[in-house]
Structures are given as C-alpha cells and as structure tokens.
C-alpha cells in the first residue's frame with residue numbers, strides 16, 4: 001500500500017485522524033492545506049481573500065501532485081480537493097482513499113468556532129456543500145463515519161479495515177473496478193466475513209436481505225448476521241436449496257416476496273452469500289426488484305471468488321438452457337474471504353483451480369509460475385497463498401470487465417479459454433458427471449495440445465500444463481468419452497457461425513491467439529490422442 005489518503009468534508013476529522021494513523025503506523029503525516037499555507041506563507045482565509053478560490057485550488061493541485069509521489073505516508077486533503085478529477089485520479093493511483101463522514105450537525109458544531117474555513121458561512125451552507133460533493137465523496141475505497149467518535153477510535157477502526165498487522169503490512173487486498181456508471185471495490189481479506197460492516201458502502205439502507213443456500217447459510221449465516229448487526233444493519237435471511245436447481249424463475253418469484261417481507265426498499269441491499277448459483281440468482285433478484293436495489297457479493301466457492309462474483313453477469317436458467325434469462329448488473333462491492341474455502345469440498349477447490357490455471361495461462365505467466373511453485377500450499381488453503389492468488393485473478397478479470405463491461409467488444413472472450421471443449425465434454429458426458437471446472441481442465445489440456453498440433457506452442461509447455469493440472473488432481477484425458485459426441489457439441493455450440501469453430505489457443509504463456517477455423521481432422525486427432533473413443 002503506497003499511501004493512505006483521507007478525503008472528506010471539512011470538520012470530519014481528517015487532520016486529527018490522519019495524525020493518529022501516522023503515529024500508529026510511524027509514517028509521515030502530510031496535511032495538504034498546511035502545505036499550501038507553508039508554501040505561500042499565507043493562511044487559507046488570506047489566500048481566498050486576496051487571490052480567490054481558483055488560485056488556492058491550483059496551488060492545492062500542485063502540492064497534491066508532488067506529495068502523491070511519495071510512499072507510505074498518511075495524507076489529509078482539503079475538503080474540496082476531490083472536486084478535481086485529476087486529484088481523484090492521483091489519490092486512487094497512489095494510495096487507498098478513505099472518506100471520513102459526519103452528520104451535518106456534528107460538522108457544524110466542530111467548525112463554527114474556527115475562522116479558517118472560508119467557504120462556510122452558516123449551518124445551511126454545510127448541508128448545501130455536502131450535497132454538492134456527495135458524488136465525489138462516494139467515489140472512494142472505504143468510508144467511515146466519525147460523528148461522536150474520538151480520533152483514536154476512528155484510527156483504530158481504519159487500521160482494522162485495512163487489516164494492519166503490526167509486524168508486517170496490510171492483509172487487505174483492494175481491487176477497484178472502474179466502470180463508466182458505477183465502479184465498485186473488490187476486497188480480499190482473510191476474516192473479512194466477520195467484519196463486513198466495515199466494508200459496506202456508506203450510503204446503503206439498514207435493512208438487508210441475505211440470500212444463501214441451506215448449506216452455506218448454516219455454516220456462515222450466524223457470523224455474517226452478527227457482523228451486520230454490529231454495523232446496525234437489520235438482516236433477514238432467505239435460504240434457497242443447494243445447487244443449480246435454485247437458479248429458476250419460481251425461486252426468483254419467491255425471493256421477490258421475501259424482499260417485500262424484509263422491507264427492502266430502493267437503498268436497501270441484497271447480499272449474496274454463497275457460490276456462483278446464489279450469486280447469479282441473488283444478483284438477478286437485486287437487478288430487477290424495484291428496478292434495481294444495491295447488490296453485494298460475498299462469494300464462498302473458489303469459482304465464485306475468482307470468477308462469477310466479478311463482472312456483473314446475473315441470471316437464471318430456463319428448462320431449455322442455462323443462463324437464458326439474465327442481465328448485466330454490477331455489485332456495489334464484492335467481499336472475498338479466502339478462509340471460507342476451508343469448508344469447501346476438496347473437489348470444488350480443485351474444480352475452481354482450473355479457472356485459476358486458465359488466468360495464468362492466458363493473461364499472466366507470473367501467476368502461472370506462482371501456481372507451479374505453490375500449488376500444494378494453495379490446495380492446503382494457506383491464506384498467505386490463496387489471498388494473493390485470488391486477488392490476482394480478480395485483478396485480471398477486472399481489467400477485461402473494465403474494457404468490455406457488457407461483452408460487446410470481444411475482450412472478455414479470452415476468458416473462455418478451454419471452455420468450448422470443456423462445454424462440449426460436459427454435454428457429451430451428461431451434465432453432472434463433471435464439475436464445470438473439471439471439464440474446463442480437460443478443455444485447457446485440449447486447447448494447449450491443439451496449439452502444439454498447429455505448431456503454435458512449444459510441446460514442453462503442454463507437458464507442464466498437463467503436469468500442473470494432474471498435480472491439482474484434475475483429469476486431462478477423455479477416456480470413456482465419444483469423439484463424435486464432443487465434436488457434434490462443438491459444432492452445436494457454434495451453429496450460428498457456419499460451422500466454423502473458433503478456438504482460443506496459446507502461442508506461449510500469457511500469449512493467447514484466436515484461431516478462427518481449426519480443421520475437423522486436427523480437432524478429432526487431438527480428442528483421440530487425449531483418450532476419446534469412437
């Protein structure tokens with residue numbers, strides 16, 4: 001973490017809390033208002049009086065530009081610094097941005113005695129300026145209300161939010177998803193479940209509907225509930241059955257009724273606590289109930305933590321096919337607790353790891369090498385390895401989602417590496433035989449082997465990939481599966497594209513290539529070499 005940047009209205013305690021944080025972290029403290037005064041040799045009211053607000057803002061921006069180059073500093077900014085987009089971008093790219101808030105009455109009480117606040121001439125002005133700046137204060141990483149709290153308490157809470165470990169660094173990994181309309185944060189941190197209230201966006205209503213399946217709610221519902229209650233939220237739980245069967249319109253109708261009974265209104269969030277099934281289902285309900293209520297993802301399977309909770313795809317199945325009804329609806333926050341994987345059946349962990357291998361192969365040789373080195377520690381669910389790996393996958397998916405939020409330009413297509421043969425194998429073997437990730441692992445092996453056959457990829461890399469998948473415990477062969485059935489399903493998948501089967505292949509680690517038309521003979525030869533029969 002480079003810097004901690006405190007933003008917020010005047011009188012919310014940025015200077016006193018900043019000094020408290022700096023003392024605890026033993027980092028330097030910088031107050032940008034004080035820097036302006038030091039550089040100009042004038043007090044802020046004098047600058048406003050003699051040179052005007054424009055001059056002050058220019059000086060402030062120059063100073064922000066300079067101080068943001070430093071590292072490991074606590075920086076308190078002036079109340080209006082967030083108005084300039086350039087400042088907001090600098091804060092974000094060089095630090096974690098925390099907004100301090102307080103009730104208007106509390107702010108007025110704190111500032112009325114002082115004569116160094118040139119923009120504040122009365123109680124009404126506080127409310128007016130607060131409203132004007134509201135949008136800017138929302139566009140931050142974390143928010144904290146300081147009303148009726150001492151700086152020591154606020155400082156302690158901020159360090160808890162960041163997961164500060166006295167001997168080391170911060171255990172929180174934060175990934176910002178920048179989108180044109182509503183960006184959001186992904187927080188990855190062991191133990192975050194018991195502290196969720198610290199990470200929920202400040203503007204949410206207090207009534208909350210938690211949607212979870214029977215198994216996950218028994219395991220983690222109580223922890224989540226007490227964490228929500230600590231933040232004065234009033235949660236209601238609605239359970240659904242485990243498994244794909246819950247992604248269904250009759251269940252959606254049931255969940256609308258539950259939302260009404262729980263008193264969910266426009267600003268009250270729906271929280272998904274569970275795997276991809278619960279995330280897709282609860283997200284669809286959140287997207288459509290009252291034309292959209294805030295949605296929070298707390299993914300509990302590896303697949304959901306590295307993939308399905310990010311990117312805003314929500315939906316349910318129809319009898320005719322999977323995910324046929326749905327929408328793009330972005331969550332307001334994704335809270336990922338890698339320790340929840342400890343109760344996940346090992347088969348689900350292995351299946352989720354296939355997606356992680358995919359990220360490494362297609363986008364990040366570093367991640368792939370890390371997996372090769374540390375896969376055993378990952379399988380043992382050591383949070384020191386699961387946390388950075390999950391966070392890296394989130395970063396990689398976020399980069400694609402930011403470029404192609406609604407899958408319009410093809411950037412997200414690369415996420416389907418290994419998936420076309422994977423889907424064809426899932427269908428050919430009868431749904432339920434393989435977990436999705438297990439079929440994807442076979443698809444990954446097949447795509448790598450196809451890349452070798454087409455002269456694109458060094459055979460050593462295929463051997464390494466196969467070796468890694470097998471160490472994870474994922475099969476890479478097609479024994480017992482019929483070649484023609486797999487091929488038929490590949491064609492079926494792509495029937496709209498004149499029977500040409502486009503493949504995402506690899507030239508090297510991190511170097512994907514889209515091959516528009518792979519000849520049938522080569523595909524069937526690959527399937528045969530991988531063990532599929534006639």
Ligand SMILES: NC(=O)c1ccc[n+]([C@@H]2O[C@H](COP(=O)([O-])OP(=O)(O)OC[C@H]3O[C@@H](n4cnc5c(N)ncnc54)[C@H](O)[C@@H]3O)[C@@H](O)[C@H]2O)c1
Pocket residue numbers: 213215216219242243244247274275276277278280300301302303304307308309310311312313314322323340341342343344345348
């Ligand atoms: N929206 C997207 O972008 C996207 C992407 C990929 C997949 N999906 C969807 O995701 C779904 C599959 O998700 P999944 O693989 O997470 O399956 P899942 O949600 O069915 O969860 C698998 C099983 O694990 C259990 N479980 C979950 N968390 C647990 C925990 N921490 N401890 C113990 N048990 C736990 C669940 O009760 C369930 O029985 C599919 O419906 C698929 O369509 C969506």
